[in-house]
Each structure stands twice: as structure tokens, then as C-alpha cells.
Amino acid sequence: MPNCCIFDLYGTLIDIRTDEYDPALWQDMAALYAAFGADYASDEMKNRFFALVREEEAALSAETGYSYPEIDLRTVFQRLYFEAPKTHRHEDPIKDEDAFFVFLANAFRVRSRRRFALYPDTVETLRYLKEHGLRLYLLSNAQKVFTLPEIEVLGLAPFFDAMYFSSEFRVRKPQREFMAILLEKEGLAPDDCVMIGNDFSSDMKIAAEFAMQGVFLNTDGWCEETLLQNVQALYPARVKLIESGKIAELPKLLGI
Secondary structure (H helix, E strand, C coil): CCCEEEECCECCCEEEEECCCCHHHHHHHHHHHHHCCCCCCHHHHHHHHHHHHHHHHHHHHHHHCCCCECCCHHHHHHHHHHCCCCCCCCCCCCCCHHHHHHHHHHHHHHHHEEEEEECCCHHHHHHHHHHCCCEEEEEECCCHHHHHHHHHHCCCHHHCCEEEEHHHHCECCCCHHHHHHHHHHHCCCHHHEEEEECCHHHHHHHHHHCCCEEEEECCCCCCHHHHHHHHHHCCCCCEEEECCCCHHHHHHHCCC
């Protein structure tokens, strides 16, 4: 039995859907930027946003050598503001730029969300694992600026011994270095851990990099044939499936 569980977040604990291409989202963001003196047409802003994301990712990949870099989106929102056409002067200069760009990032996130809730039995399962002495960690491909507030809103923060967000470390799953950071900082051996997630290409792949046990939660309802094909492509002796996608089955699967 492992003595610690490393969890993915979105699609594993939190059921979330976002639409970052919704025209109404960009109309609202353009209006928000305009209120502070930065003028864009909504389509212009959307296109510039994604171009800046690609540019920042390419620069970070060149700097680090990572195939899976993770930028901090606050940089993109900042560049959008300072590089925008300015057709009028805002009367009140921004006094706290850091807080301003945190606000913009969170406004973007909240406006783009279409579904946002815990999967059934998530809190009860995490509580059960903690009560039985397991250490719980989060390893998430996520932007800390808006993911940490979402975790706190849903009441998950108290269950984790530590949380690792890709934007904070400039690298994301399945890059080996991301898991290595967690293991080194927490003093953990791969054999003591199990990686729990809903994505073969990131969660299970990074577990395979360390010959770590993986548990795949089938929250997307993949068919049995597809599940088995993905397991066979990785390391079948170390991957366990929860085909129902129900996290409540995890303690029994782990022998707890």
C-alpha cells in the first residue's frame, strides 16, 4: 500500500469545462481593458492573446529545453495591457500592478467557465485517505493565479500536504522534471507513491517515467477497448483502472 497519493486536479477532482474562444468572453474582456485605457476590438484581442501565449511558450521552451513548458498567464495579460493601442488616458493610474493583473486573470477565468464543481464523493474520499494516514499532494497542469482560489472555494486546500502548480515551476506534465521537483522537495520515493489522474498522456505517462503506480479515473467515460489500448501502450503491470470514474472506489483499489 502506498503512503502518499499524488493527485491531478481538473478532470480528476474538479469537473470543469471552459470555453476560451467564446466571442462573448472576448467582448467582455475588451470592455474591461478599455475601462482602464487599453483599447482592442474583441477579435483583435482574442487573436493577440493566443499569439502571445504561443510566443511566451516558445521563448520558455528555448530557455529551459522543456518539451512541455508552462508559462504564467499573468505575463500575457500584462503584455496585452501595456502593448495595447491607447486612444484615451485613464484618469486613475493603476497603483498596484500585481493585483491588477491577478484581477484580470481571474476575471478571464470566471467568465470562461461553463461548468465548475467537485465530482461526487471527492471530499469524503480525500478525508478518508487522510484519516488513514496517507499524505496527499497535488501535481496540476494549472495556473496558480486562478487555480488556488478555485481550490479554496471548493474546500480542497486543507486536504493537501503540498500543492504543485505547473505555472509556478514553468513546466507541466508529462515532463519528467515536474514530478522530480515534487519528489525531491517532499523527500519521497516513487515506490511510496501512487499517481491518480484522468489523462493517460500526462498523468499516467509521468508516472510511467518513474515506474510509479498509476490509477486512472475514467471520468470522461472512455470505452473499455480504448482504456485497455492506452494501458497497454504504457506499462500495464503498474496502471490500475477505475472504469466507473468514481473516486469513491479509490480506497478499496489501494487496499485501504
